Amino acid sequence: MTNPAVRDLLARSNRLGANPATTNYAGGNTSAKGTGTDPVTGQATRLLWVKGSGGDLGTLTEQGLAVLRLDRLRSLADVYPGVAREDEMVAAFDYCLHGRGGAAPSIDTAMHGLVEVAHVDHLHPDAGIAIATAADGPELTRTIFGDRVLWVPWRRPGFQLGLDIAAVQRANPQAIGVILGGHGITAWGATSAECEAHSMEIITTAARYLAEHARPDPLGALAHGPLPARERHARAAALLPVLRGLASTDRAQVGHYTDSDVVLDFVGRERMPEVAARGTSCPDHFLRTKVRPMVLDLPPTAGLAETVERLTELHAAYRDDYRAYYERYAGPDSPPMRGADPAIVLLPGVGMVSFGADKQTARVAGEFYVNAINVMRGAEALSTYAPIDEAEKFRIEYWALEEAKLQRMPRPKPLATRIALVTGGGSGIGRAVAHRLAAEGACVVVTDRDAAAAETVAAEIGGPDVAVAVPLDVTDEAQVAAAVRASVLAFGGVDLVVNNAGLSLSKSLLETTTGDWDLQHDVMARGSFLVARETARVLVAQGMGGDIVYIASKNAVFAGPNNIAYGAAKADQAHQVRLLAAELGAHGVRVNGVNPDGVVRGSGIFAGGWGADRAAVYGVPEEKLGEFYAQRTLLKREVLPVHVANGVFALTAGDLSHTTGLHVPVDAGVAAAFLR
Template identity: 45%
Template sequence: MTATNQTGSKQSITSLWDDGLAATMGEPQLLLYRSNLLGSDLRITNFGGGNTSAKIAMTDPLSGEQVEVLWVKGSGGDLGSIKLDGFSTLYMDKLNALKARYRGLELEDEMVAYLPHCTFDLNPRAASIDTPLHAYIVRRHVDHMHPDSVIAIAACKNSEALTASIFEGELGWLPWQRPGYDLGLKLEALSQAQPELKGIILEGHGLFTWGDTAKSCYETTLAIIQRAESWLAANSKQPSFGGAAVAALPADERAAFATRLMPLLRGKISKDEYKLGHFDDSDAVLEFVCSQDLGPLAALGTSCPDHFLRTKIRPFLIDFDPAKPDFDGLVAGLDDALAAYRADYSAYHARCKRDNSPAVRDANPIIYLIPGVGMLSFAKDKATARIAGEFYVNAINVMRGANGVDTYVGLPEQEAFDIEYWLLEEAKLQRMPKPKSLAGRIALVTGGAGGIGQAVARQMLQEGACVMLTDINPEALAEAHANLVKVAGKDNVATVQANITNEADVDGILAATALRFGGVDLLVSNAGIASSAPIEETTLEIWERNQAILSTGYFLISRASFRIMKQQELGGSMVFVASKNGLVASAGASAYCTAKAAEIHLARCIALEGAPLGIRVNVVNPDAVIRGSSIWNGKWKEERAASNKIDADDVEDFYRKRSLLKLSVLPEDIAEAVYFLSSSKAGKSTGNILNVDAGNAAAFTR
């Protein structure tokens, strides 16, 4: 769930500037410092949004002379986490010379191709399309932010008059215009004509502020935003959005509802491209989805281009009455409702397209609003889904603020289309790297805290999947999570502590996976124990524990995963990490060997039932994975050493020499096999066994 500051937050925006720290910095470092401070507060600008710049005197590497260089946030990136290499650097004299090449508004996009010719010192960071907006404002330091409070004023029907009244001549105002070269020239003209201005509001878009120093620019930006927040808080009509139309369900019921709906919905919108989901039932979202004005405001769409590009022309409003909850009725009408949305989106494309517009893209919605429950967002990866939801919360805050003092105005349809299908944006999309082999997939790994579990999760994450790890050991699970976050970031990996022999726990694992990511596509059943004892010393407790974890546990997690995969109608893959001992009996390990044999046969049974649904089930049989494996810690290692009449320190060497290939088997080897069987590379394999044992003739499958 997402916690996002609302417009009119009671906590003031205060300066975090440290004069002592700033005194140690040069001008480029001060720009970076300012940018990171601004990007650290979502009330100032949203993730990936906004730009900062500084015009800095630098030594020309060719002439050795001092020249003026524009440092400006490059294409892509986020102000909160940007580093110095995230800024483009361009000669100001060359940027000014570009004015002679400008041939008018209809041809302004061609100016972007000239920007690389203005690069200073061979900087490889590509300049963004916003570069002229910073270059031509006649101030040394410029911030361009997207604070909800200022956009709320900018998105009012009477935006110009409100700007003049609230800021008393300190801010200028320009009517809506798509960002580009021509807007840069208009910003230049206004900043020159009115030198007393501290900034400019762009209608429906955002805020430009400036200063003579990095600190003064930063503090002016904060002061303007705080002024807007305070004014809105003092003047907004209550209740917001016309008041409540329905009451929100209790928190546990909202989560349960989202858990049921997300896999079903994900399956319906992932036929051409796998999607990942995010659920948000924060206060701001609930206030909006429960309100009287939900329908009319949702239909208007967003105003700020940054919001719109990530949330589409409008959200999908799910027909649901929390006072008379009918989940089955909702699901029954979902296909028709989604078809209507897609038809409407295609009609929007047909109405607005230009001769050279790109073809219609994925027509499925991104934002889903559910009265009484909250908001779902779906996108090609988890971070994009989460960020899309955050941007729509920004849009909610804007609508609240604008409608509280005036009338909210969304982006005109043609203008929205011209941004969404802008050829420059299309070119950016075409430059995106090819998706990884497991992009958009959701993997569930049991026994995730062990050596094999972590290796499998790491491989899945590196191939683009999101991973839910589960394990019975909370401390080891927390350590595994910390390790894997370093590999793929917080968005893509999550954990749930559970016991797979407990039916309620297993249901909780799948519920947590669905709520976090939207469903499940890949199950890696890897939880394990090991025990060794002669048959006459094998207690019922040992026998039942092996059966509970290695047979019953695998059954429970497979059954629960199968149900969700069936709901999604996207196929799926299950891989059981069994053992050589499932094929080859070992003296002194009857309980373990029998349970592993049951695992393998269970996999074959599920493969039969899953095949008509596209659900593949395969087995990886490791042998003697000693390094990094918790199973081989302590008693099991000692028992196997005793059984083979060797010293415990010689176990790995013994198994290596015993193998046909004379090689040790590592967790990473098992991970490679699991990945292969999970991926499309094994798309025509089910019911199979892949031995990863460095060669054991007795285990050859027949």
């Protein structure tokens, strides 16, 4: 049975974490002190429950809490070796755990355990950080809160900060919390409800003061208004592949595009470059956004070629600056430089692009920078934005404890950072391919003429951080171009293209009409050409290589009866593989094909009438068609959609890095379809 203190703590945490203006995703922490039972003695003992390292308040569960013996935790103050060795205290927390201890204790555990009040919240609200980063933050804190909220000067999170806050709380029994210079807020209360009320009082009071006393246009006049939405998105889609390629110089990244009103206003302001150059301040911000963004210094009306050239120059300068920043502060024991590419790129009139190791990381980085925008604007509206200095940022960014956290992260999946576009992904082979690629770490764009089917598959895979659905008739040139733009806007680019959309009509030569011929060639031959051409534009612009895989067919080389239009269209696709492999190899793009035998079960094509037609051709009941196909193979096995998906994965996961122009049979062994 859940302890009442824990139940109240989780409910409070989830409410506080639901609002990004209150605290950021995976940022801040909450705690409660209460009584539990010592499993050895059976005696009551005082415990601390606190959000563990890496958790998120909005989705926090009991499994995400660290549980510590309060007496042992507070005894650490007696053996504390001082600021120079305070990182050692994190390891000491393990000796204070209660039972198995739950989640790993975070660096902020001391803040919660040493404050002698039952409930504590540490949050990163925009309004609170605006006060915390103002040049006259101590004076503003006194003006806004009197002696109800006190100022604690900047100190890196750790044991000493916990001691500082506890000392302020003991000396000021009337206080409900503190503003942490350059960082955020901490509040406390005798009950969970009182603690939450005190947190919200600090946040709402700060926000109200900002609203009532802010000077107009603190970031200057609007120098570059946003482009109209259609033009803005087209511009973003043209620039994103270039930016993603640049931002992936050290390691491949996924992108996230943001053009919210707050971002468009910020990137267009006259003083934006100057203020943005000061960098973010709250550790939770700059750990995800880097110390400062890369800022385009051209108007949104500049020519595309000029803009691309300038972005390339700015990226080179950014890398040089970041390397110099690292070398200024790195010591003999510093971790190696993790990468010099920007995490945030600001584009006047267009918006913001954020990058990360996966879509969620990229999206969250963008969300954190939106919080930072609110902080910068708020601080400038009352005073001068004065973030913590660069040396302190470096100490946190390259903190040994932060490095240890990164080293604990699971190894990336084989297709991590890859962005896949699958045509005909709403059913059958396409659905199986989309699921397999996502399971192996890829972001997937599921396209299908049946928009509802595509939406269903994207939802099955896991939603917009993993998969998005885009309606697409591959015979429509404009729709193909629009689908590729949508893919770029969703994830920053495209790396892996699966030309799978198809259909078939089983008719003899004399029964095949020109309409039958045109339909099958429009979908498979022309459609795959259109998709390959549009995605190749992105692949070339990114400069990151990539894969195009055609789901062809054994019928591309095997001559069966009553199959003229389908077989000829598949043969066209098969030769496209060879032609494109020859043309795109110079760009590091590999083009290969998979040749399945008839896939009956789970196939959209067979369910649409093709199965009945082929069964009639071979004189078997339709429900026995899969068995019939299996029995004519060397392995006597039926081919299913998942087997074709396995072939796509094998071609794209990296082990066949030197293979292009290849067709892989996935037909259980059809001798007549052997490649030669």
